[in-house]
Amino acid sequence: MLPFKIQLRSIIATTLTLSLAVSSFATLAADKIYRLKLAETWGPNTPILGDASKNMARLAEEMSNGRLVIRIDSANKHKAPLGIFDMVKSGQYDLGHSSSYYWKGKVPNTLYFSSMPFGMISTEQYAWFYHGGGMELMQKVYAPHNLLSFPGGNSDIQMGGWFKKEINSIDDLKGLKIRIPGFAGEVMARVGAAPTNIAPGELYTSLERGTIDALEWVGPAFDLRMGFQKIAPYYYTAWHEPGSETQFLVNKKTWEKLPADLRTILETAFRVAAFDMYTQAIDANANSWATMSAEYSDIKVRDFPPQVLEAMQTATEELLAEQTNHDPLAKEIIESQKQYLTKVRAWTDISSKAYLNN
Amino acid sequence: MLPFKIQLRSIIATTLTLSLAVSSFATLAADKIYRLKLAETWGPNTPILGDASKNMARLAEEMSNGRLVIRIDSANKHKAPLGIFDMVKSGQYDLGHSSSYYWKGKVPNTLYFSSMPFGMISTEQYAWFYHGGGMELMQKVYAPHNLLSFPGGNSDIQMGGWFKKEINSIDDLKGLKIRIPGFAGEVMARVGAAPTNIAPGELYTSLERGTIDALEWVGPAFDLRMGFQKIAPYYYTAWHEPGSETQFLVNKKTWEKLPADLRTILETAFRVAAFDMYTQAIDANANSWATMSAEYSDIKVRDFPPQVLEAMQTATEELLAEQTNHDPLAKEIIESQKQYLTKVRAWTDISSKAYLNN
Numbered sequence: 001m002l003p004f005k006i007q008l009r010s011i012i013a014t015t016l017t018l019s020l021a022v023s024s025f026a027t028l029a030a031d032k033i034y035r036l037k038l039a040e041t042w043g044p045n046t047p048i049l050g051d052a053s054k055n056m057a058r059l060a061e062e063m064s065n066g067r068l069v070i071r072i073d074s075a076n077k078h079k080a081p082l083g084i085f086d087m088v089k090s091g092q093y094d095l096g097h098s099s100s101y102y103w104k105g106k107v108p109n110t111l112y113f114s115s116m117p118f119g120m121i122s123t124e125q126y127a128w129f130y131h132g133g134g135m136e137l138m139q140k141v142y143a144p145h146n147l148l149s150f151p152g153g154n155s156d157i158q159m160g161g162w163f164k165k166e167i168n169s170i171d172d173l174k175g176l177k178i179r180i181p182g183f184a185g186e187v188m189a190r191v192g193a194a195p196t197n198i199a200p201g202e203l204y205t206s207l208e209r210g211t212i213d214a215l216e217w218v219g220p221a222f223d224l225r226m227g228f229q230k231i232a233p234y235y236y237t238a239w240h241e242p243g244s245e246t247q248f249l250v251n252k253k254t255w256e257k258l259p260a261d262l263r264t265i266l267e268t269a270f271r272v273a274a275f276d277m278y279t280q281a282i283d284a285n286a287n288s289w290a291t292m293s294a295e296y297s298d299i300k301v302r303d304f305p306p307q308v309l310e311a312m313q314t315a316t317e318e319l320l321a322e323q324t325n326h327d328p329l330a331k332e333i334i335e336s337q338k339q340y341l342t343k344v345r346a347w348t349d350i351s352s353k354a355y356l357n358n
Numbered sequence: 359m360l361p362f363k364i365q366l367r368s369i370i371a372t373t374l375t376l377s378l379a380v381s382s383f384a385t386l387a388a389d390k391i392y393r394l395k396l397a398e399t400w401g402p403n404t405p406i407l408g409d410a411s412k413n414m415a416r417l418a419e420e421m422s423n424g425r426l427v428i429r430i431d432s433a434n435k436h437k438a439p440l441g442i443f444d445m446v447k448s449g450q451y452d453l454g455h456s457s458s459y460y461w462k463g464k465v466p467n468t469l470y471f472s473s474m475p476f477g478m479i480s481t482e483q484y485a486w487f488y489h490g491g492g493m494e495l496m497q498k499v500y501a502p503h504n505l506l507s508f509p510g511g512n513s514d515i516q517m518g519g520w521f522k523k524e525i526n527s528i529d530d531l532k533g534l535k536i537r538i539p540g541f542a543g544e545v546m547a548r549v550g551a552a553p554t555n556i557a558p559g560e561l562y563t564s565l566e567r568g569t570i571d572a573l574e575w576v577g578p579a580f581d582l583r584m585g586f587q588k589i590a591p592y593y594y595t596a597w598h599e600p601g602s603e604t605q606f607l608v609n610k611k612t613w614e615k616l617p618a619d620l621r622t623i624l625e626t627a628f629r630v631a632a633f634d635m636y637t638q639a640i641d642a643n644a645n646s647w648a649t650m651s652a653e654y655s656d657i658k659v660r661d662f663p664p665q666v667l668e669a670m671q672t673a674t675e676e677l678l679a680e681q682t683n684h685d686p687l688a689k690e691i692i693e694s695q696k697q698y699l700t701k702v703r704a705w706t707d708i709s710s711k712a713y714l715n716n
Binding site (some may be wrong): 059062063064065121122123124126127129130131132156157159219220235237238239242259260261264265268269271272275276278279280282283285286287289290293301303304306309343344346347348349350351352353354355356357358 | 417420421422423479480481482484485487488489490514515517577578593595596597600617618619622623626627629630633634636637638640641643644645647648651659661662664667701702704705706707708709710711712713714715716
């Protein structure tokens with residue numbers, strides 16, 4: 001159906017006596033089209049991550065009957081995949097889709113809203129965001145930057161990565177050259193590994209030639225086409241990103257100029273697109289793992305030994321303690337997550353975990 | 359903000375020369391208020407289950423700027439908690455909120471869209487609904503009844519129930535009087551127990567006086583206030599409802615008369631309310647389990663022994679095989695779920711399960 005405003009305007013155009021009414025209509029919120037621009041970190045047509053914004057924009061446009069029109073610029077257009085925070089903060093873009101931990105160098109407390117090593121799994125984390133105070137803490141971090149932030153879709157639990165050799169003890173990590181960026185890389189460094197960051201296009205060759213001994217990428221849905229299974233047979237289970245949430249960013253001035261119904265439409269479209277990305281990621285991981293494990297029967301799925309996991313968990317806690325020491329807001333967020341995790345995991349243990357083990 | 363139509367009408371009322379325009383405006387979809395009635399199975403102010411419809415209705419009204427107004431009748435009003443299917447089918451109500459397996463006596467294939475013993479957990483099941491063909495199969499079952507059906511919110515994994523004595527072998531189930539209705543009751547009967555159904559208000563007394571030896575209810579969020587933990591110390595882990603999904607029902611004639619934007623609004627409100635009920639249930643279970651386990655330290659959480667689980671799983675498969683033998687649609691649904699479960703569980707095992715066990 002063509003939107004109401006088109007029909008309204010044709011009536012107005014043919015009724016010249018209505019000049020007073022015309023000016024009144026023009027100011028009505030229900031008649032105005034809001035054209036918003038969104039910048040995303042991902043390249044064009046990136047599956048799963050890139051589908052979240054497309055689904056969100058389509059829903060917002062349909063629910064608003066064409067009053068909300070969102071143009072999506074992928075990284076090839078704006079050339080600043082890691083500049084989303086700045087571009088939405090400045091108002092160059094109204095909206096962004098990215099991942100909160102990309103801004104930890106700029107605003108350290110953004111780190112905590114993506115996923116934390118040994119932290120909550122996706123469902124626990126959604127419960128924390130929406131019912132355990134997570135949303136409020138996220139706004140506290142983003143508000144000083146003229147931004148609102150919303151969960152933007154979960155890419156599901158991430159695997160621990162591909163290793164050429166089996167890890168049997170903490171000694172096997174000493175000096176290990178592993179591609180693992182960000183906070184998890186800091187943890188790896190603290191237990192003796194040599195973390196490094198390498199451009200995605202060079203990962204396969206680096207691993208093949210021995211420039212690196214191991215790498216973490218995402219999970220089967222993203223790993224399959226990268227081909228790491230052909231050259232590094234050990235696929236380690238999760239520890240560092242148990243529930244990786246992306247984010248929608250909104251410029252506060254854009255938000256404030258939207259009428260109430262369009263705000264609710266936008267917020268709801270964010271929320272549904274986020275949940276939908278999560279179920280899509282589960283489905284894609286299940287399909288890709290089925291393909292991968294059938295075609296490459298040599299893949300050896302391994303858990304890190306308890307000694308290694310303990311060392312990495314201790315390193316995580318030490319690094320977090322350093323944050324809480326000099327930043328009261330970091331302390332508040334870390335403690336909120338820790339308390340919620342303790343409570344919700346006790347339930348997960350007797351429910352999902354017990355069921356899956358039975 | 360007062361809705362657009364009010365402002366529009368006041369302009370119209372003061373502009374008598376606009377009679378032609380008035381009649382055009384009156385027929386515009388954007389100006390019409392759709393008042394829908396929803397009947398829910400639950401009593402008034404039922405937490406979690408009853409919040410799903412309230413959230414859905416609030417979102418739909420806000421996003422439509424007042425053009426969708428949904429009145430919710432709880433069970434005390436319509437007096438037919440298990441009559442939702444019929445009332446929405448007949449058009450007495452436009453919408454319903456209930457649980458699909460309540461209609462298995464009437465339409466046996468509705469059974470499969472709530473939760474199945476030894477079946478998918480909530481996240482796996484959402485992936486099946488939205489990406490694995492589940493939605494299409496659900497419409498196949500409901501379409502002949504003039505109904506559309508949507509996931510209506512997940513009450514999280516259900517516990518296996520409260521038992522006065524420990525279950526150490528299949529013999530301990532022989533003759534055991536247990537309140538467990540529906541398909542799970544049929545499974546229990548097949549392994550030798552004596553399942554029964556008892557009104558909620560009489561459950562505590564029945565368990566206390568020994569009229570029954572055990573019962574299943576829901577999980578901590580619903581069990582806590584029932585007080586079963588005071589009289590039956592063994593709390594068994596899940597087997598029969600690993601991901602209990604409720605449902606929104608829509609009368610097809612109501613659906614067809616809605617303009618496209620309001621359909622998308624309604625469908626999106628269903629979807630968000632469903633996901634939100636799930637995270638709310640996780641949070642409530644976590645909180646209630648924290649309270650329960652702190653106040654009643656005598657609670658003994660137990661898994662059923664492998665021999666018992668195997669017997670119940672075999673009984674489940676036998677009962678399902680009986681359905682597939684004489685109903686091609688039942689066969690199609692059961693096989694779709696089985697295939698999806700095999701695939702998605704292989705992924706769950708190396709991701710969430712491995713992480714939780716580490």
